[in-house]
Amino acid sequence: MAKILALYGSPRRQGNTALLLQRAVQGARAAGGEVEEVVLRDLKMSPCLEIYGCKETGRCVIDDDFQNVYDKLLSARGVILASPMFFYSVSAHTKILMDRCQSLWVRKYWIEKHPFGKSDATRKGLFISVGATKGKKLFDGALLTVKYFFDTFDAELWRSLLYRGLDFEGDILKTPEYLKEAYEAGRDLVLAVSKSRKSSIT
Numbered sequence: 703m704a705k706i707l708a709l710y711g712s713p714r715r716q717g718n719t720a721l722l723l724q725r726a727v728q729g730a731r732a733a734g735g736e737v738e739e740v741v742l743r744d745l746k747m748s749p750c751l752e753i754y755g756c757k758e759t760g761r762c763v764i765d766d767d768f769q770n771v772y773d774k775l776l777s778a779r780g781v782i783l784a785s786p787m788f789f790y791s792v793s794a795h796t797k798i799l800m801d802r803c804q805s806l807w808v809r810k811y812w813i814e815k816h817p818f819g820k821s822d823a824t825r826k827g828l829f830i831s832v833g834a835t836k837g838k839k840l841f842d843g844a845l846l847t848v849k850y851f852f853d854t855f856d857a858e859l860w861r862s863l864l865y866r867g868l869d870f871e872g873d874i875l876k877t878p879e880y881l882k883e884a885y886e887a888g889r890d891l892v893l894a895v896s897k898s899r900k901s902s903i904t
């Protein structure tokens with residue numbers, strides 16, 4: 703069964719990205735995915751302290767809830783990250799997780815000496831985001847950040863769902879077509895990771 707990790711990055715439990723992610727999770731489960739949901743605001747997770755205790759083993763030495771997420775990231779075949787746009791980037795809760803994944807970066811590029819720029823992604827990532835404004839470049843910075851976050855655990859940025867002009871809690875309910883897209887993306891992610899697994903076995 704395709705393991706999927708769903709990461710809720712907004713401080714709002716029922717905000718726009720949370721509702722989109724809930725729909726993506728429903729779609730993934732309907733397609734047979736085994737989905738685990740993690741609400742980042744509920745975790746006790748320090749920011750990266752830049753002490754590079756991870757240099758020996760590729761594992762972060764700070765003993766907190768990140769340890770659990772680290773294992774979940776590595777055991778998932780697909781990851782769905784949902785974060786609102788905060789100052790043209792991801793939320794602080796999301797960014798803390800990303801920075802802690804420097805340990806995975808160290809593991810991949812320093813310890814395992816994986817060559818830079820050579821992509822052989824074994825996982826797929828779906829990014830869901832929402833912003834209040836409508837600018838063309840609203841998601842540019844975050845997309846780059848997410849792409850390199852996904853790369854730390856060998857995931858390609860498989861698809862992104864980016865929605866503008868949504869600000870208040872519940873705004874997303876006015877655009878049911880976006881919720882439908884999220885459901886379909888969750889479903890398609892499971893199908894895509896199941897397919898790529900089969901082709902790597904045969």
Ligand SMILES: Cc1cc2nc3c(=O)[nH]c(=O)nc-3n(C[C@H](O)[C@H](O)[C@H](O)COP(=O)(O)O)c2cc1C
Nearest residue numbers: 712717718719786787788789790833834835868869
């Ligand atoms: C701290 C903060 C920073 C924000 N920065 C931006 C921004 O740079 N661009 C934008 O379009 N919206 C910005 N917003 C608005 C949120 O992206 C918007 O309200 C979004 O719908 C929140 O999603 P959520 O309900 O999933 O938390 C910001 C909101 C907050 C609280």
